[in-house]
Amino acid sequence: MSAKTHNEWESELIELEKFIVNAKERARKEQVASDKALLEDQIVKLEVGRDKFLKALYSNVGDWEKVLIARAEKRPYTLDYVTALFQDFVELQGDRNGFADNAIIGGPATFDGRPVMIVGHQKGRNIHERQFRNFAMAKPEGYRKAIRLFEMAERYQMPVISLVDTPAADPGVESESRGISEAIAASTMKMFELSVPSIAVIIGEGGSGGAIGIAAASRVLMLQYSVYSVIPPEGCAAILWRMPERGAEAARALKLTAESAQSFGLIDEILPEPIGGAHRTPIEAFATVKDAIVKHLAELDKMSPAEVRADRFAKFRKMGEFETVLF
Amino acid sequence: MSAKTHNEWESELIELEKFIVNAKERARKEQVASDKALLEDQIVKLEVGRDKFLKALYSNVGDWEKVLIARAEKRPYTLDYVTALFQDFVELQGDRNGFADNAIIGGPATFDGRPVMIVGHQKGRNIHERQFRNFAMAKPEGYRKAIRLFEMAERYQMPVISLVDTPAADPGVESESRGISEAIAASTMKMFELSVPSIAVIIGEGGSGGAIGIAAASRVLMLQYSVYSVIPPEGCAAILWRMPERGAEAARALKLTAESAQSFGLIDEILPEPIGGAHRTPIEAFATVKDAIVKHLAELDKMSPAEVRADRFAKFRKMGEFETVLF
Amino acid sequence: MKQSEAFLQCQSCKKILFSIDFDQNLRVCTYCGHHHRISAETRIKWTFDEDSFEELDTDLRSGNPLEFPDYIDKLRLAEEKTQKFDSMTVGRAKLAEMPVSIAVADFSFMGGSMGSVNGEKVTRALERGVKEKCPVIIFCASGGARMQEGLLSLMQMAKTTAAVQQCREAGIPYIAVFTDPTMAGVLASYASVADVIIAEPKALVGFAGARVSKQAGVSKVPDDFQTAEFCLKHGMIDTIVPRKEMRSVLISLVKTLGGHLFVEGGAK
Amino acid sequence: MKQSEAFLQCQSCKKILFSIDFDQNLRVCTYCGHHHRISAETRIKWTFDEDSFEELDTDLRSGNPLEFPDYIDKLRLAEEKTQKFDSMTVGRAKLAEMPVSIAVADFSFMGGSMGSVNGEKVTRALERGVKEKCPVIIFCASGGARMQEGLLSLMQMAKTTAAVQQCREAGIPYIAVFTDPTMAGVLASYASVADVIIAEPKALVGFAGARVSKQAGVSKVPDDFQTAEFCLKHGMIDTIVPRKEMRSVLISLVKTLGGHLFVEGGAK
Ligand SMILES: [Zn+2]
């Protein structure tokens, strides 16, 4: 039986870590020197054990477990990257059409000494935040805000950095009535119009149409344990077998991992995560993402605006796998 | 005391016309030949009198009376012009953002053998139509639809013909919440972006911001008895004297006539109406409007796309009257 | 519709119709006006100039890149049933002598779902418009992206949308017609960014399947939710056109929006 | 605010404030946070680099083209009161050494209404951005178009909006700040089409005056109707920024959006 949440999958590790914390507390309080030394000795051994366990657990992460890691609530979210990697960020809000969205955030900032435009899905860590962010499921106004920011980026020659992390676009009646489909399509199309370079990083969940609306970029990078899928595995299982609980099986069938995406030529690079995942050592994940963006921007900087456009079109034009039949 | 409605102002004429119709009916039914001849003789005299009266009434139309004529419910509306002057019209609807507006209509059509894009305010003739058209007061979605049509006109090299006939933009809470101001401004701005020629004809009421949103054209023409104003005269009277009923006085103060607009260099041509107004002989008004559009399009056709833009900018750039003080 | 020789039953109002009348009325119920689904061939025959259609790209066939369970079986079944490799039929046609590039979907092939072949054919139809300087008309019918091709299917959304952008850039008008049903991945890509969107009456048009909306805890759903009429009311489509007027409306649109592409007697 | 030597009263919460504190707090009430209206000079002093402002176009003065009743009297009164010819103060300034073209409105001159002079000054400020390749910042405060100049005032909406279009075309970022109040003809023209729109907290922002909305039979009006907060909720502005953070937010925006205009140490 597969784990249902990231915490469940990591439960033994988490127990072990809790145990070590308690042991350290006991050691700190222990007055008798010999007992304290004994305890400290045990802690070292426990930590070695923990490290081994961690390495073992993360040396063989299954497709479904990647889904769990990608969704982990401890995982760094868009605003964590913004805080860590960018300066001068001013969040710009609103679609200028009557609505505001909190599942997609964005605005101009300085990155590595140059102006860029950031757009990204934002998840929440507690129930209040999650509701405020609508579980990172953007409504039409989120994509229309993105379009506005993309247009600004084009006018003022700022590369676009988009951070993708959504289970899906919002499927509610309101979103439907304001044209969620059109908003996604128009945002995707706008990304192809850009003559400034764009880089999309799938930092967590790349959830179908909700993701592609801000992911049609010059370069698409995926963190090692992020996932990118045409449909959530539970939804796939519900359609195939009428059993949403067979998500793990569907996850394998859907080939939603970074390796698979790379093997089909759909992404440009996999960004390795620290052992134990981005959530365990965020500072390393931030550095990896930063270096990757710097590197790819440097390559894209060599292109003329027309080349940037042509390169992006060519990249997506090739996507697809089919046979050609001879009659 | 000024008339309050167009019907009130024309009341004697309308009575006279009714009397003639009745007399004709009596003449038709009259069996006695001599009596019939007498009646017919009277009718000829009545008609001569009617023509004289009509000419006298319309030879001296005051500013306020122009407001009444511009608002007359018998006056030809946008769709009347569309039917009379255009072929292949397909009405395109929706702002593609969640909302539809019936106060502004538009779509592509053939005019004088060439494709054009039509955008215009639409009034209603009965209470049901008037409500459906929101009294020609467009909501944000009306201007956003216009923007969409302007963009299509630009892409497919179609001149824009806009027909202006609105008391004002919709001032309700819904319009405010969806950004009526932004919609008007964005639509006005989009008109300046166009490199295709544009012609706006004020066919009735040119009501402040509601009008300008679709009237920032290469050429602005006004029908003789249409009005174009920064504020409805009643609104002006309410602000100035706290007496909306002093509209006639305000109408004179506001200088909202075609002659005045022309004298300040704000419009390009006054299109004369038939005696008795466009509503009395619409076919003549249609011909006048058609000829004027053909003529101005022919002039604009001589310009390159860049010249069309530059010409429009230069035209509006000059508008304004002020003094320069020497220190 | 259930067919029994000379009679059949309307799928909507369940009234009994004569087969001959039904076809003469373009498979629109004479009682309730329900527009029944039709094949791509029938659609093309009823819409474009007689014998003007030239089919292209018939050699594209889906593989099974993900080795997705049961996919190949489902594909072969659909191929056998329809004698085609995909739901999309594409090629050149004419409307009142004006050349157009067309793509016409047939829902009966795996629910019109968009996999690599589908996306490629749509992309080529749009590109053909750019290359041959003629307007593009796409009749949509799809349940969405093809799950069995995973992320490859999702990328068809980006690929086809990019092709629409190139049409815009090149001044090529693109008209989409939403037929029953036009959903999800197709609606959220090339379908919704057409210059002009026409829908057939009562066509189902929406982003999320009813199941998803229900899961999302959607309680109050309007009666006309996810219909063409709902879309029109919400400004998402331009107009609803009954099947029998479709051809003449398309002619007007191609003539006006495509006017810059044509000179007297043919393409520039 | 009513001033009586060392004390004054907050216009919103009516609490008594020390004049010195009040100025040090940028005329924001320390109790309720109400942002009181300030003059253009004060605004410029508190926002831009010290002594960087160079005022321009001070020679423009309104005439009375329509010979509108009482207009000249009202104008002369306002001129006397403010020692200016118009509510708009325009010129060059700097933000953290970066050159900007600015226009700052003062509501106390005839309610900041936009006549020919006002429109001309805004237009010139925007054009200056294009000519001198620097970002444009406009602080808005206006009741709307100036009725007394009739159609000439309405055309200022088109003229100023056209100037914004030219900024966009030339790659010149334009930031608008809505201060209390930003209404009607100004809101429906250059103000609303800025790249970035910032509002001061609780600023009145709307299209139709309360009187018009009432005439239109508007019954249910939300509590925050026509406030900056209402606009933010409805996606019409980017952010609400308290006066004391305004300078630093503007610096970030000019630095990022205007980055392509600057090289180390000054304008390109
Ligand atoms: Zn039926």
Ligand SMILES: [Zn+2]
């Ligand atoms: Zn206070």
